[in-house]
Amino acid sequence: MSRTLQAPVTVAFDYTRSTGPVVGRFLTGLRDGIVVGGRTSTGQVVVPPLEFDPVTHEATTEFVEVSSVGTVTSWTWVPEPVKHQPFDRPFAFALVTLDGADVPLLHALDVSSPAEVSTGMRVRVRWAAERVGHINDILCFEPLAPGEAAATAPAAASDEAVEGVITTVSLDYDYAASPEESLFYRGLNEGRIMGQRCPTCQKVYVPPRSACPADGTPTAEEVELSQTGTITTFCIVNVPFLGQKITPPYVSAYVLLDGADIAVLHLILGVPADEVRMGMRVKAVWKPEDEWAYSLENIDHFAPTGDPDADFDTYKQHL
Amino acid sequence: MRDVAVVGFAQRQMPEFDGSPTCVELLVPAFKELYEQTGWTRKDVGFWCSGSSDYLAGRSFSFVQAVDAIGVIPPVNESHVEMDLAWAMYEAWIKIQTGEVDTALVYAFGKSSAGVLRRTLALQLEPYTMTPLWPDTVSLAGLQARAGIDAGAWDERAMAEVANRSLTDAEKNEYSIRKGGSSVEELLARPMYADPLRKHDCSPVTDGVAALVLAAGDKAREVRERPAWLTGISHSIDPMGMGVRDLTRSPSAQRAGAALDLGGVEVAELHAPFSHQELILRKELGLGADVAINPSGGALTSNPMFSGGGIRVGEAAKKIWSGEADKTLAHATSGPALQQNLVCTLEGKNN
Numbered sequence: 328m329s330r331t332l333q334a335p336v337t338v339a340f341d342y343t344r345s346t347g348p349v350v351g352r353f354l355t356g357l358r359d360g361i362v363v364g365g366r367t368s369t370g371q372v373v374v375p376p377l378e379f380d381p382v383t384h385e386a387t388t389e390f391v392e393v394s395s396v397g398t399v400t401s402w403t404w405v406p407e408p409v410k411h412q413p414f415d416r417p418f419a420f421a422l423v424t425l426d427g428a429d430v431p432l433l434h435a436l437d438v439s440s441p442a443e444v445s446t447g448m449r450v451r452v453r454w455a456a457e458r459v460g461h462i463n464d465i466l467c468f469e470p471l472a473p474g475e476a477a478a479t480a481p482a483a484a485s486d487e488a489v490e491g492v493i494t495t496v497s498l499d500y501d502y503a504a505s506p507e508e509s510l511f512y513r514g515l516n517e518g519r520i521m522g523q524r525c526p527t528c529q530k531v532y533v534p535p536r537s538a539c540p541a542d543g544t545p546t547a548e549e550v551e552l553s554q555t556g557t558i559t560t561f562c563i564v565n566v567p568f569l570g571q572k573i574t575p576p577y578v579s580a581y582v583l584l585d586g587a588d589i590a591v592l593h594l595i596l597g598v599p600a601d602e603v604r605m606g607m608r609v610k611a612v613w614k615p616e617d618e619w620a621y622s623l624e625n626i627d628h629f630a631p632t633g634d635p636d637a638d639f640d641t642y643k644q645h646l
Numbered sequence: 647m648r649d650v651a652v653v654g655f656a657q658r659q660m661p662e663f664d665g666s667p668t669c670v671e672l673l674v675p676a677f678k679e680l681y682e683q684t685g686w687t688r689k690d691v692g693f694w695c696s697g698s699s700d701y702l703a704g705r706s707f708s709f710v711q712a713v714d715a716i717g718v719i720p721p722v723n724e725s726h727v728e729m730d731l732a733w734a735m736y737e738a739w740i741k742i743q744t745g746e747v748d749t750a751l752v753y754a755f756g757k758s759s760a761g762v763l764r765r766t767l768a769l770q771l772e773p774y775t776m777t778p779l780w781p782d783t784v785s786l787a788g789l790q791a792r793a794g795i796d797a798g799a800w801d802e803r804a805m806a807e808v809a810n811r812s813l814t815d816a817e818k819n820e821y822s823i824r825k826g827g828s829s830v831e832e833l834l835a836r837p838m839y840a841d842p843l844r845k846h847d848c849s850p851v852t853d854g855v856a857a858l859v860l861a862a863g864d865k866a867r868e869v870r871e872r873p874a875w876l877t878g879i880s881h882s883i884d885p886m887g888m889g890v891r892d893l894t895r896s897p898s899a900q901r902a903g904a905a906l907d908l909g910g911v912e913v914a915e916l917h918a919p920f921s922h923q924e925l926i927l928r929k930e931l932g933l934g935a936d937v938a939i940n941p942s943g944g945a946l947t948s949n950p951m952f953s954g955g956g957i958r959v960g961e962a963a964k965k966i967w968s969g970e971a972d973k974t975l976a977h978a979t980s981g982p983a984l985q986q987n988l989v990c991t992l993e994g995k996n997n
Binding site: 400543 | 665667671674677701704705711715717719757761762765766773774776777778779780785786787788789791793796839841842843885887888
């Protein structure tokens with residue numbers, strides 16, 4: 328058995344950004360198959376244009392169309408591409424100074440081996456067939472043979488100025504639980520609720536943590552908790568939301584398991600929402616064992632035991 | 647200005663940590679080591695500041711959970727930067743300068759191995775025209791290395807010399823995860839990886855934590871006979887576009903160094919995650935042949951994200967505590983291709 332539980336996890340989000348007038352001008356150009364630079368106060372043509380001048384800090388207002396043909400000023404080989412790079416096979420990243428520009432632009436260069444690249448080589452933009460106003464409207468640079476001209480861009484589908492851009496970000500991780508979290512989830516997979524006791528303050532944490540948040544002391548002693556507890560506080564969910572699994576109204580409550588010093592948040596069923604109250608005694612209701620996993624969802628919900636309510640004094644320190 | 651010294655340092659470094667991205671499991675023993683070094687308890691620490699990023703291992707609010715390692719009853723004065731430990735130290739140094747506190751413990755943690763580090767770091771780039779191409783850290787460093795080779799600023803042999811010296815020095819550092827020098831010829835005979843970089847030109851992906859203790863005036867003297875006094879600290883940043891700066895140089899490192907008195911520096915710990923970057927830094931900081939560079943083995947042999955820069959400060963401080971040096975320099979970097987740089991000097995003179 329490995330020391331900790333591990334699982335793959337992907338975190339993904341589409342970042343939607345407004346471009347402003349300068350980046351928008353550049354991306355509008357790409358959409359139209361034209362590379363646009365900005366002129367700085369020192370007269371340099373910079374691609375992509377800078378939003379503000381590096382010397383005067385004034386907004387960039389002078390735009391210059393540059394060529395889609397240029398010269399490699401530096402390059403590096405990419406032997407093991409990572410996800411979402413312009414190619415999923417080895418390629419080069421290059422800095423390319425386009426004719427008419429004074430500083431280089433970063434993009435991929437489509438070559439099949441490092442032997443095919445050299446600083447000073449002439450390259451041209453390879454345009455995407457469908458362009459939306461995004462840096463990937465340039466698919467890549469490609470070597471330009473002597474006598475060859477710039478590639479022509481197919482006509483754009485729109486003539487509206489580009490004002491926004493969407494960048495998809497998706498990150499893959501091997502996610503590990505701490506040894507204490509692993510104890511907790513392995514317990515749930517066996518129908519048990521495991522916590523740990525702080526050796527300094529004697530508080531019992533569920534789920535257990537790597538250190539007592541009050542003392543900073545590692546918690547080591549394992550404690551199996553009762554499956555019965557007391558509702559310390561709750562809320563009635565009346566508002567529908569995206570991804571909701573239960574039809575409102577329903578009750579989310581803090582359940583302080585007997586012997587624990589931290590309440591766990593869970594669902595209360597088996598009682599009308601308006602009858603749930605602080606001090607109500609509840610017990611864990613588990614899903615069928617063949618549905619268990621390393622998850623708190625193994626406990627389907629908590630339901631009233633029918634016992635008399637707990638005295639306020641028994642949980643007043645845990646609110 | 648108040649006299650502030652580095653009086654404590656602890657670190658953990660490893661190729662792959664199999665625990666939680668919050669790294670509490672590593673921070674607790676690191677803090678324990680610092681309590682032993684200082685004779686303090688957590689209640690003697692006036693200010694805490696951490697450096698980390700949730701993007702590294704995909705756990706949201708990991709910096710909040712890491713606070714468990716401190717223990718916060720009674721409550722503590724605490725802050726966080728999404729930057730390297732060296733910048734957390736800078737915030738603590740400012741905090742001590744305000745007079746609000748006399749002591750600080752700063753820490754950083756990161757589990758780089760949970761994701762694809764060189765890809766994850768594309769999120770720190772300009773989001774419109776760079777991040778969508780996912781230019782990985784190694785590629786950006788490769789563009790910089792090539793620019794310098796083409797310009798004649800350095801060559802592959804000079805890069806291999808840096809790597810060989812680092813790998814040799816790392817043999818004496820129990821925390822280095824890559825070690826074992828051979829010869830420049832042997833290193834140059836190894837295959838290219840991201841041409842013009844060989845694998846030994848690139849720092850290894852490293853997990854780990856590090857922590858530093860700062861104290862002002864007599865508080866520092868109580869802890870150490872020879873506190874490492876922070877006699878200068880400065881940081882600066884260059885534009886984020888790769889095209890708009892001369893990649894063979896690091897103007898921000900030069901500027902940060904120029905703000906300090908670097909005369910008499912005997913040892914410099916430079917945060918150079920790629921071999922050619924050490925060559926740039928040595929030049930920008932004007933470090934001559936008489937300055938010992940990265941006797942710890944440096945970031946080329948072990949580079950935990952968010953700790954790698956602060957570890958340079960700790961290693962430079964150790965040379966002062968031990969009396970091996972009277973004046974040392976520590977440098978930290980952040981961003982692609984030496985974009986942002988912090989430089990500080992540490993001195994053993996009794997203020």
